[in-house]
Amino acid sequence: TQAPVNVTVTGAAGQIGYALLFRIASGQLLGADTPVKLRLLEIPQAVKAAEGTAMELDDGAFPLLAGIDIFDDPKQAFSGANIALLVGARPRSKGMERGDLLEANGGIFKPQGEAINAGAADDIKVLVVGNPANTNALIAQSHAPDVPAERFTAMTRLDHNRALAQLAKKLGVAVTDLKKVAIWGNHSATQYPSVQHAEVNGKNVAETINDQAWLADTFIPTVAKRGAAIIEARGLSSAASAASAAIDHVYTWVNGTPEGDWTSAGVVSDGSYGVPEGLISSFPVTAKDGKYEIVQGLEIDEFSRQRIDASVAELAEERDAVRKLGLI
Numbered sequence: 001t002q003a004p005v006n007v008t009v010t011g012a013a014g015q016i017g018y019a020l021l022f023r024i025a026s027g028q029l030l031g032a033d034t035p036v037k038l039r040l041l042e043i044p045q046a047v048k049a050a051e052g053t054a055m056e057l058d059d060g061a062f063p064l065l066a067g068i069d070i071f072d073d074p075k076q077a078f079s080g081a082n083i084a085l086l087v088g089a090r091p092r093s094k095g096m097e098r099g100d101l102l103e104a105n106g107g108i109f110k111p112q113g114e115a116i117n118a119g120a121a122d123d124i125k126v127l128v129v130g131n132p133a134n135t136n137a138l139i140a141q142s143h144a145p146d147v148p149a150e151r152f153t154a155m156t157r158l159d160h161n162r163a164l165a166q167l168a169k170k171l172g173v174a175v176t177d178l179k180k181v182a183i184w185g186n187h188s189a190t191q192y193p194s195v196q197h198a199e200v201n202g203k204n205v206a207e208t209i210n211d212q213a214w215l216a217d218t219f220i221p222t223v224a225k226r227g228a229a230i231i232e233a234r235g236l237s238s239a240a241s242a243a244s245a246a247i248d249h250v251y252t253w254v255n256g257t258p259e260g261d262w263t264s265a266g267v268v269s270d271g272s273y274g275v276p277e278g279l280i281s282s283f284p285v286t287a288k289d290g291k292y293e294i295v296q297g298l299e300i301d302e303f304s305r306q307r308i309d310a311s312v313a314e315l316a317e318e319r320d321a322v323r324k325l326g327l328i
C-alpha cells in the first residue's frame with residue numbers, strides 16, 4: 001500500500017479546520033486510495049481545542065487516517081509536509097487599519113514560509129486560505145526561496161464555486177452543465193467573477209442570459225459579497241463551504257482539470273494578462289501532472305479589462321504595503 005501523505009493544517013481548531021479535517025481524513029482531499037497523516041498547527045492557547053478535534057477524528061475510525069500530531073511550532077508542523085493548508089490567520093477586528101492587519105499576518109506567514117523552506121518535503125504544495133489570502137501567500141512564498149514559487153497558491157475556488165452556483169440557479173441548469181467560469185484578481189470584494197468565456201452546454205453564458213445589467217449589477221456583487229450574506233444569515237462566517245473549496249483546490253491540483261474546462265486559483269503571475277509578475281492573483285487555470293497553469297491566449301473584453309485591472313491594482317497595493325513593512 002501507498003505511504004501516507006503528510007498534510008499540515010494550520011488553524012486546525014478553528015471553524016474551517018473543523019469542517020476540513022474530517023473531509024481530509026475521509027479521503028476526499030487526495031482520493032480513496034491515499035492514506036494521510038495529519039499534522040495540526042495551532043497557537044498555544046488553541047492547542048487544547050485542537051486536541052479535542054483530534055479526539056473526534058480518532059472516533060471517526062477513518063480507514064485512511066494514519067496518524068494525527070499536534071504542534072504549536074511551525075518548524076515541527078511543516079517538517080516533511082507534502083501538502084500544507086494555511087487556514088489560521090489574524091482576522092480584521094473592529095477599527096483595525098489595513099496596515100495593522102497585514103503586519104499581524106506577516107507575523108504568522110513569514111515564519112510559516114521559513115518553516116516550509118526549511119523542512120517541508122520536496123513535493124510540497126501550499127494552499128493559503130487565511131485572509132488576506134493572496135498577500136499572505138505572497139509573504140509565505142517570499143520566505144521560502146528554495147521552494148519553487150508556483151507551489152504557493154491562494155484560494156479563490158470558493159468564489160469560483162459560488163459563481164457556478166449562482167449561474168446554475170439563474171439558468172436553471174446543473175453546475176456540471178457550466179464550463180469556463182473564471183475568477184480574476186484578489187480574493188476580496190474587488191474580485192472579478194467573469195463569464196466572458198463561460199459556456200452552458202456549449203453555448204456562451206452571457207449571450208444565453210442576455211442581461212448585461214444582471215451580470216454586472218447582481219451576479220458579480222452577489223458572488224463577491226457572498227461571505228457577508230452568509231454571516232448575516234448564519235450568524236457565523238462560512239466555514240463548511242470554505243473547507244469544501246479547499247478540498248476541491250487541492251484535489252484538482254493533484255488530479256487535474258477535465259479536458260475542455262478550467263478552474264480558478266490564486267497563483268504566482270508570470271506577467272500574463274498584464275498582471276505584474278510575482279503577484280499572487282486569481283486566474284483561470286488548468287491543472288495537469290500536479291501543476292496549475294494559467295490559461296493562455298484569452299481575449300479580454302473592455303469590461304473585463306477594467307475589472308481585472310482594478311482588482312490587480314489592489315493586489316499591487318497590498319504587496320507594496322507589506323514590502324514597506326519589511327514583510328517580503
Ligand code: NDP
Binds near residue numbers: 087088091092130131
Ligand atoms: P475560520 O476557521 O472561520 O477562518 C480561518 C481563516 O480563513 C480566516 O482568516 C478567514 O478569513 C479565512 N477565510 C477564507 N475564506 C473564508 C470564507 N469563505 N469564510 C470564512 N473564512 C474564510 O476562523 P476561526 O477564528 O474559527 O479559526 C481560526 C483558527 O486559527 C483559530 O483556532 C486560531 O487559533 C488559529 N490560528 C492559528 C495560527 C497558527 O496556526 N499559527 C495563527 C492564527 C490563528 P476572514 O477572517 O476574512 O473571515
